Every structure is written in structure tokens, then in C-alpha cells.
Amino acid sequence: MSTREAPPVAGSGASRTPPPGTTANAAGAAPARRKPSKRHRVPFRARLRRDWPLLLMTLPGAIVLLVFHYLPALGNVVAFQDYNPWAGDTPLQAFLGSEWIGFGNFENLFSSDAFWEAVWNTLSITAFQLVFFFPLPIALAILLNSVLSTKLRSFIQTVVYLPHFFSWVLVVTFFVQMLGGAGLLAQEMREAGLQPWNIMTNPDTFIILVTAESVWKDVGWGTIIFLAALSTIDTELYEQSAVDGASRWRRLWHVTLPGLRPVIVLLLILRLGDALSVGFEQFILQRDAVGRGAAEVLDTFVYYHAIATGDYGFGAAAGLFKAAVGLLLILAANKMAHLLGERGIYSKS
Amino acid sequence: MSVQLATKLRKPSSRPVWEEKPTPVGLAIKGFILTAVVLAVLVPLWTVVVTSLSSRQTINEAGGLVMIPKGIDASAYVTIFSGGTVTKALWVSTIVTVVGTAVSLVLTVLAAYGLSRPGTVGHRSLLFYFLLTFLIYPGLVPSYLVVTGLGLKDSLWSLILPTAVSVFNLVVIRAFFQAIPQELLDSARIDGASELRILTRIVLPLSKAVIAVVGLFYAVGYWNTWFNALLYIDDNDKFPIQRILQSIVLQGQSPTFSGLPVGTSMPPTLAVKMAVVVVAVAPIAIVYRSIQRHLVKGATLGATKG
Incomplete structure (x- = not known):
């Protein structure tokens, strides 16, 4: 993780210098790593006496993370147990009383067809959304950026950011009400004498449906980071290329897209690192309507096998598999970004 | 907002001469x-x-x-506010949102300030401890076991504590704190002000915008909490609004209304369903409108870090 003052992503090419307010910090911290600065020659106990209020302030947050993040992360070891919730009165006692079975859960997992089906569904949805969702915020941002009237533009922005703040229950509700069997579209089609097609319960088109829902919810929100990046592209570049006779489309290709490249690479890495997560609530909410064959993804697989049916060890094994592969993916994607000459999400500083 | 930045580079509502x-x-x-x-x-x-x-x-x-x-015809609203499942759920969600947002903001602001000065004892390891949560995934099963093991099943704290600290939000606030001129804080320190006093009297008043945005993120998260309620809340009286929305609108269960006088004719089911949708959306839309002008700044600030 980078601890140095990161330049704003949007202008990572242009503004490498930290903002004015942070120079004091950066100057204080950066040399400290290479050779002890004056500040660091202060003896440890004196520094402790000076800094303890700051340490105390981080404590409550650190404890919450310890209990609700790191403890469950360690708790993943139930994947190596035949965890029996009735082996004790509390989960802790049950954990201590359960039998260790090595890789037994993983053997069951890897020989389970339902598991591979969930992996396949997850990866197909990721791939599909990479093609049909990922470019849309970029396109919409470029389009919005070309709207000259500031008033009109901020009106559109206000509207398209809003669905980002809706819960998945609400998003699915809106889709059911608009496109479902008793929804607005079906209603209008019946009135026009057409046979309404049911989109909400059709497993074959489910991948399109979930992508459409994700687009509806987040395409507007996704434009924010690209709009910020667009606003840092030097207008002189556009002017000069226009003077040199570059058309609108050539300017898009040779000025706009290269300007967006660092952000696109960054977001692509984050998406690839998260390839095994495609959303959770969205799928649980719709799994009953379209069936397991299409809507079972890794996260819902864990939920249904562990919490709903009580096979905790097996579910934890699937969860641990997902976490381990996810970690590898994010490290690999970041490495790739460095090889491509981009900053990536973190760097050794 | 980025819009303002863009318009500074280019005069508003006018096309550059070189553009066709x-x-x-x-x-x-x-x-x-x-x-x-x-x-x-x-x-x-x-x-x-x-x-x-x-x-x-x-x-x-x-x-x-x-x-x-x-x-x-407002009868659907009269019905859902007359008592019964929807009214109860609105209360539950309001309590969870208010208490949760307060707890989260206090924890996050304190930690962000504690981590905002490189050079303090253990700064790098502490920061690493917080940031490592981005790479390490706690897992659904162990999380469930921890929360139930702490006896939080059917307690509203199960909807608050597991999501109380978002490191993403912490990074956003920390970045904002670090942009405050350090000379300001140093002079207060020389005058003998305690760190807590500096935080509450100098830093926070300068950070209203970022606190508002992060507060919005937290509040929306708590208002929208659904899956944790599915996991941890079995008691119908403690269902938050999203659970009720799901059961009434998506699963087609009929809500109960306790406060209506006997013999009142029920408003149409569809209107009641849609009224539940509206009360689930309305608080978000209202808060969003009031904070929206700070939003882009908060969102892009976070993206530059972490």
C-alpha cells in the first residue's frame, strides 16, 4: 500500500506535486524512511508521550476492525473443520469442539458440480459486464463533458447519480414494476395487443437483466471519476490538434482516450481483481425467480450451503477459495499494471 | 465539483473557436x-x-x-403510517440509520485524525493495519459465526457494528485532514491545546463538506441494510424497511396494519406497495439533494487514495 502523498488520480500525469497543504507532511515523512530525520531522533518514549492521544484515537476503530474483519478472516480456518454448530453452546465452543478434517471440505467442494456451475456463472457474468458495462460510464462521461450548458449538465448529473444510492431491493423492485409480468411494459404491450415477454423470470436472458440493472444503478456514478479525469486534460492539446486538422473523432482517439488511460487501467485492475464478486444481494433477491442454474454465483453458493443449510465447513471452504483466488487476482492485476507502466492501485514506496 | 473545474478551463456555454x-x-x-x-x-x-x-x-x-x-388519494400513506409492519420497520430503520451513522462517524473521524500525521509512533504499521482490510476478505461464514457468537443475533447492533468502520471512508477523511495547513495545528499545539481539542475546534469545522459526504455514504448504507438483516434478524418486529419492502413488494406478502379502525375500506394493494417503495426512497432522495453539491469532491478524493 502506498503511504506517500498520492497525486490525484485524475491528473496523475500532470500534477505529480502534492497539494500545498501536504508538503509539510510529505517532507516530514519521506526522508524519514531513508535516513532518520531530526524528528525521528527523538527517543521512542518521548515520542510515545507526545503521540499517545493520537494512538488512543485510532484504537476504537482498530478494535472494530479486529473483531469484525480480522477475527472472521482468521475464522476462515473452519474451512478445515467438520464444523458442528451443536458441538457447543456458543460458536466459539462449537469451534473448539469440532473435528479437524484437513482438506476434506475442499475435496467435496472441488468434486461438486454445483460449485463449478457457480464459478462458471460468476466468471461469465464478469466477462459479460466487462464488455457491456465497463465502457458505458466512459462513453457517458465523454458525452456529458461535451454538453456545453453547465446548467443542463449538472441537471443530468443530479439525475443519473441518484440510483447509485438505492438498495438492491429497490433496484430489483423498480425492474419488476417496469419490466416484470405485471409491470408497466407488459401492461402497455397487452394494451397494444402484443404478447408480453417476461424478462424477470427467464434464465436464458438473466445475464442481460443483471447487467441492465447494474447499468441502471451505477452508470451515472461511474462517470464521476472519468469526468474528473476529463477536466484535467489540457485544452491546448485539443486546440493544437484541431489546428493541425484532426477531426472530432481523431481528437477523441488521440487526446481524450490517452488522457483517460490511467483511470481506465486502474478501474480495470480493480474489476479484474474482483472478478469473483459480481454482487450478492442482487443475486439472492432474484435467485428464486430465475432458478439456481442461472443465478447461482459464488457468493450465493456460500450463503445457501453454509447459512441456509448449516454446512458451515463446506461453505467456508468455498468462501476461502474465493478469497484466496481474489487476492491472487488483485496482486497479479496490479503487477500487470506496473509492467504496463501505470501506477496501479498500490506501489512499494 | 469537477464541473466547475471544467468550466474554469473552458468558458461556460461557449464553443471554442477552433471547434467545428x-x-x-x-x-x-x-x-x-x-x-x-x-x-x-x-x-x-x-x-x-x-x-x-x-x-x-x-x-x-x-x-x-x-x-x-x-x-x-393519500389513503395508501394513511394506511402504512397507521401502525403495523411498515410503521415499525420505518422506526427500526430510522434508529439504525441515526445511531449507526453517529457511531461510524465518530469512529472514522477519530481514526482518520489519529492516522493523519506521518511521523507519529507506529504510524506506518497502524496505517498498514487499516489498509490491509482491502486485501483480506473476512468471509461470510466466519463473520456470521462471530456476530452470532457475540450474542448479537436479533439485536439491532448486528446491523451497525459489522459495518461501523469503512476504511474507504476513513481514507477519504484522512486525505482531507492532511490537506489542512499543518502550521494551523502546530500553533494550537504550542498554545497547549490537546489533540482532541484541536480535532473538534480546528479540524472538524474546516472539514464540514467531507464529513457531510461521508455521513451520507454511511447513512445510505444503514438505510439500505438488507442482507445483514436477513442473516441476523429473525424477529419480525425488528425488520428494517428493506426487509419489509422485499416481503411486500417482491414476495407479495400482505402487510398488517394495526391502527386502522375496524371497517375501514383498504386502499388498493398496488397503491400500498408503491407507497412503501416511496417511503423507502424518499429519505435517500431528500438527503441526496441537500448534500449533492459536495458529492463529487468526496467521491473523487477517495479515488485518489488507497
Whole structure:
């Protein structure tokens, strides 16, 4: 993780210098790593006496993370147990009383067809959304950026950011009400004498449906980071290329897209690192309507096998598999970004 | 907002001289796409609001959802606010949102300030401890076991504590704190002010915008909490609004209303369903409107770090 003052992503090419307010910090911290600065020659106990209020302030947050993040992360070891919730009165006692079975859960997992089906569904949805969702915020941002009237533009922005703040229950509700069997579209089609097609319960088109829902919810929100990046592209570049006779489309290709490249690479890495997560609530909410064959993804697989049916060890094994592969993916994607000459999400500083 | 930045670079509402005039076809396509995008958000919202305010007759005439309002009939709202499952769920969600946002903001602001000065004892390891949560995934099963093991099942704290600290939000606030001129804080320190005093008297008043945005993120998260309620809350009286929305609108269960006098005619089911949707959306829309001008800044600040 980078601890140095990161330049704003949007202008990572242009503004490498930290903002004015942070120079004091950066100057204080950066040399400290290479050779002890004056500040660091202060003896440890004196520094402790000076800094303890700051340490105390981080404590409550650190404890919450310890209990609700790191403890469950360690708790993943139930994947190596035949965890029996009735082996004790509390989960802790049950954990201590359960039998260790090595890789037994993983053997069951890897020989389970339902598991591979969930992996396949997850990866197909990721791939599909990479093609049909990922470019849309970029396109919409470029389009919005070309709207000259500031008033009109901020009106559109206000509207398209809003669905980002809706819960998945609400998003699915809106889709059911608009496109479902008793929804607005079906209603209008019946009135026009057409046979309404049911989109909400059709497993074959489910991948399109979930992508459409994700687009509806987040395409507007996704434009924010690209709009910020667009606003840092030097207008002189556009002017000069226009003077040199570059058309609108050539300017898009040779000025706009290269300007967006660092952000696109960054977001692509984050998406690839998260390839095994495609959303959770969205799928649980719709799994009953379209069936397991299409809507079972890794996260819902864990939920249904562990919490709903009580096979905790097996579910934890699937969860641990997902976490381990996810970690590898994010490290690999970041490495790739460095090889491509981009900053990536973190760097050794 | 980035918009303002963009307009600084380019005069508002005027085309640079070197840019060619757009073709009519191009303009038409652009207008069509942007209109479609805006309508895709507004039409569902409009339809839901209008239907929730429609009488049985209007709904029957339309054959379902209503797009053109004919008079206003608020009986669906009277019904859901008269007591019973929806009223209860609104209370639960309000409590969880208010308490949760307060707890989260206190924890996050304290930790962000504690981590905002490189050079303090253990700064790098502490920061690493917080940031490592981005790479290490706790897992659903162990999380469930920890929360139930702490005896939080059927307690509203199970909807608050597991999500109380978002390291993403912490990074956003920390970045903002670090942009405050250090000389300001140093002079207060020389005057003998304690760190807590500096935080509350100097740093926080300068950080209202970022606190508002992060507060919005937290509040929306708590208002939208659904899956944790599915996991940890079995008691119907403690269901938050999203659980009720799911059971009434998606699963088609009928809500119970306790406060209505016997013999009152029930408003149409569809209007009641849509009214539940509206009360689930309304708080978000209102808070969003009031904070929106700070939003882009908060969102991009976070993206530059972490």
C-alpha cells in the first residue's frame, strides 16, 4: 500500500506535486524512511508521550476492525473443520469442539458440480459486464463533458447519480414494476395487443437483466471519476490538434482516450481483481425467480450451503477459495499494471 | 465539483473557436441518448409516486401502474403510517440509520485524525493495519459465526457494528485532514491545546463538506441494510424497511396494519406497495439533494487514495 502523498488520480500525469497543504507532511515523512530525520531522533518514549492521544484515537476503530474483519478472516480456518454448530453452546465452543478434517471440505467442494456451475456463472457474468458495462460510464462521461450548458449538465448529473444510492431491493423492485409480468411494459404491450415477454423470470436472458440493472444503478456514478479525469486534460492539446486538422473523432482517439488511460487501467485492475464478486444481494433477491442454474454465483453458493443449510465447513471452504483466488487476482492485476507502466492501485514506496 | 473545474478551463456555454460546429444529426443523436438516460431514471420514479397516490378507480382504469395522475388519494400513506409492519420497520430503520451513522462517524473521524500525521509512533504499521482490510476478505461464514457468537443475533447492533468502520471512508477523511495547513495545528499545539481539542475546534469545522459526504455514504448504507438483516434478524418486529419492502413488494406478502379502525375500506394493494417503495426512497432522495453539491469532491478524493 502506498503511504506517500498520492497525486490525484485524475491528473496523475500532470500534477505529480502534492497539494500545498501536504508538503509539510510529505517532507516530514519521506526522508524519514531513508535516513532518520531530526524528528525521528527523538527517543521512542518521548515520542510515545507526545503521540499517545493520537494512538488512543485510532484504537476504537482498530478494535472494530479486529473483531469484525480480522477475527472472521482468521475464522476462515473452519474451512478445515467438520464444523458442528451443536458441538457447543456458543460458536466459539462449537469451534473448539469440532473435528479437524484437513482438506476434506475442499475435496467435496472441488468434486461438486454445483460449485463449478457457480464459478462458471460468476466468471461469465464478469466477462459479460466487462464488455457491456465497463465502457458505458466512459462513453457517458465523454458525452456529458461535451454538453456545453453547465446548467443542463449538472441537471443530468443530479439525475443519473441518484440510483447509485438505492438498495438492491429497490433496484430489483423498480425492474419488476417496469419490466416484470405485471409491470408497466407488459401492461402497455397487452394494451397494444402484443404478447408480453417476461424478462424477470427467464434464465436464458438473466445475464442481460443483471447487467441492465447494474447499468441502471451505477452508470451515472461511474462517470464521476472519468469526468474528473476529463477536466484535467489540457485544452491546448485539443486546440493544437484541431489546428493541425484532426477531426472530432481523431481528437477523441488521440487526446481524450490517452488522457483517460490511467483511470481506465486502474478501474480495470480493480474489476479484474474482483472478478469473483459480481454482487450478492442482487443475486439472492432474484435467485428464486430465475432458478439456481442461472443465478447461482459464488457468493450465493456460500450463503445457501453454509447459512441456509448449516454446512458451515463446506461453505467456508468455498468462501476461502474465493478469497484466496481474489487476492491472487488483485496482486497479479496490479503487477500487470506496473509492467504496463501505470501506477496501479498500490506501489512499494 | 469537477464541473466547475471544467468550466474554469473552458468558458461556460461557449464553443471554442477552433471547434467545428456540430452536425444536426450528431446533435440529435446526442440529445436522444441523454434524454433516454435521464428518462430511464425519472420514469420509474414518477410512475411509482403517481401510482401510490392514485385511487382504486384510477388504477383499475390504467390496468395497473398509473403514469398520468388523476386527483390525489393519500389513503395508501394513511394506511402504512397507521401502525403495523411498515410503521415499525420505518422506526427500526430510522434508529439504525441515526445511531449507526453517529457511531461510524465518530469512529472514522477519530481514526482518520489519529492516522493523519506521518511521523507519529507506529504510524506506518497502524496505517498498514487499516489498509490491509482491502486485501483480506473476512468471509461470510466466519463473520456470521462471530456476530452470532457475540450474542448479537436479533439485536439491532448486528446491523451497525459489522459495518461501523469503512476504511474507504476513513481514507477519504484522512486525505482531507492532511490537506489542512499543518502550521494551523502546530500553533494550537504550542498554545497547549490537546489533540482532541484541536480535532473538534480546528479540524472538524474546516472539514464540514467531507464529513457531510461521508455521513451520507454511511447513512445510505444503514438505510439500505438488507442482507445483514436477513442473516441476523429473525424477529419480525425488528425488520428494517428493506426487509419489509422485499416481503411486500417482491414476495407479495400482505402487510398488517394495526391502527386502522375496524371497517375501514383498504386502499388498493398496488397503491400500498408503491407507497412503501416511496417511503423507502424518499429519505435517500431528500438527503441526496441537500448534500449533492459536495458529492463529487468526496467521491473523487477517495479515488485518489488507497
